[in-house]
Amino acid sequence: MxxxxxxxxxxxxxxxxxxxxxxxxxxxxxxxxxxxxxxxxxxxxxxxxxxxxxxxxxxxxxxxxxxxxxxxxxxxxxxxxxxxxxxxxxxxxxxxxxxxxxxxxxxxxxxxxxxxxxxxxxxxxxxxxxxxxxxxxxxxxxxxxxxxxxxxxxxxxxxxxxxxxxxxxxxxxxxxxxxxxxxxxxxxxxxxxxxxxxxAKSSVDETSRARLPLKPLPWLVGAMALFCMVPEGAVLDWSALYLRQDLGANAGVAGLGFAAFSLTMAIMRFAGDLVRDKLGAVMTLRICTVIAMIGMLAASLAPDPTMVILGFALCGIGISNMVPIVFSIAGNLPGMAPGVGLSIATTLGYSGILFAPSTIGFIAEHTGFSAVFAALPLLQAVVLAFSGLARYADAGEHHETVAQRV
Missing domain, CATH: 1.20.1250.20 (MFS general substrate transporter like domains)
Known part of the structure; x- marks a missing residue:
């Protein structure tokens, strides 16, 4: 012991x-x-x-x-x-x-x-x-x-x-x-x-910790980052077009979807650390993911632009702290140098923002944006399913202890 x-x-x-x-x-x-x-x-x-x-x-x-x-x-x-x-x-x-x-x-x-x-x-x-x-x-x-x-x-x-x-x-x-x-x-x-x-120290074990790992855990966390950031990229690139083409909003109103999303995200990111310290990373991630799913579904099923904008605002509240918590998970994985876990999470996560929008646009061409936004909560459901991994985000001292045993 x-x-x-x-x-x-x-x-x-x-x-x-x-x-x-x-x-x-x-x-x-x-x-x-x-x-x-x-x-x-x-x-x-x-x-x-x-x-x-x-x-x-x-x-x-x-x-x-x-x-x-x-x-x-x-x-x-x-x-x-x-x-x-x-x-x-x-x-x-x-x-x-x-x-x-x-x-x-x-x-x-x-x-x-x-x-x-x-x-x-x-x-x-x-x-x-x-x-x-x-x-x-x-x-x-x-x-x-x-x-x-x-x-x-x-x-x-x-x-x-x-x-x-x-x-x-x-x-x-x-x-x-x-x-x-x-x-x-x-x-x-x-x-x-x-x-x-x-x-990392220059021993064989520590040097191996600096390489891209073969074990699945960091790649699973990277997938969580990807599934957090694809919906963020979708709102960034397609919310205005969705409001304009599918719901008939004018140009001024169409831009309010992403504005509302960005505003609530920024506010909640400043408050997110206090919430996480109070509730813990696991519970915070679960609550945020559920809120994001509800917001995205509300935006996809809303009958008018006002409700869509409110849905995106709710989605911003949820997504705000999902990515920071997943990055904290990646930086605290046991037996792994923090930079390696984070490089996997950031690479996979940002690839979602860079490359997913074109795929979304292609799908929306055949199904409409409402169907696409309705499907995005399925990605967030994967994050919810593996939210227990957020225990690593709260365990900096545990990470160091485990790393010493590896």
Missing amino acids: EMRVETPLADAGRSGYLPKERLAVWLLFLVNGFIVGNWAPKIPEFAERLHLDKSELGLMILVFGVGSLVMMPVAGMQIARLGSARVSKISAVLLVPSILTLTFTQSVPMAGIALFLFGGFVGGMDVAMNANAVAVERKMRRAIMSSCHAFWSLGGLLGAGLGGYLIEHSGPTVHAIVATAIAAVMLAVAWPIVHMDRP
Whole structure:
């Protein structure tokens, strides 16, 4: 029998609500979201400068997604060797100048390379900062993942708003310089206080923990991430068209579906850590999944746009904390370096947002969007069925104990 001794440091971590390490990881998420947010309003200027039509622009954006998916597993393996703090810092330093690079690129081939690297740095930093959030959760003995994702959403909102304003009033060059400077300042504040987690030791056992695993558990958690994020991508890409074409909403009302979804998601992500600390990850995941299923069904069966918008708002409440909890599960799987589990979850999860929308569009062409949205709760039911795995999300200290036995 093995006894665990609570140390004063653990108790201090449990009592501190806003230590510097938590502020640092919030800033990492804010920087990542801010850079991505600044890219969104830049896309029209980027396409015009390079004379891209819609299909060519679509291929360019796909290159961004491929870059992310390629780099995520690489980042996961490097996190196991170097620690999440070092990989977060390296990827952030490479990411911050990306808007400048995309602004001054003048040829299509170079723009493709720049977008691939941009996506790769975004994806690599995404895995690393999520792994760092897991490490801070363990140190604090409390949930922080939902608020981290809320800060990513906040960064995206700030970046998109600032980017759109500066491009319109000052031009793309000024926008790129200002956005890069702001991101660099935020990174500079975070830099000295990022939680320095320990990389895997250089033994045979620990090195094997840094490789992509063959056992099914991490891939099951990755599938859970995929099934959480496909419905999110469906609302992002198809909610407006569903309201417009199937229910006859005007353009202004059609955009409110995703707006309501995003608003409730952001609010609940800021509140999600408190809920999870109160109820535990398993119960929180189950409640959120059921709410998401009810919201999606309500949106799919609603007879008018108002009820559809309310359904998407309810769905946002549910989905808000599903992905953060699944990422916490992936980062706390026993006998596995956190970055490896997270790289699987992020790669599979974000592939759902990148590639599922085209499949959904093809199916909706033959069945209508209502049928598609009605079927999406089946994916969420899989997450509900395996929600017991969320016990790992609450068990940072248990993860360390188990890992020592493996």
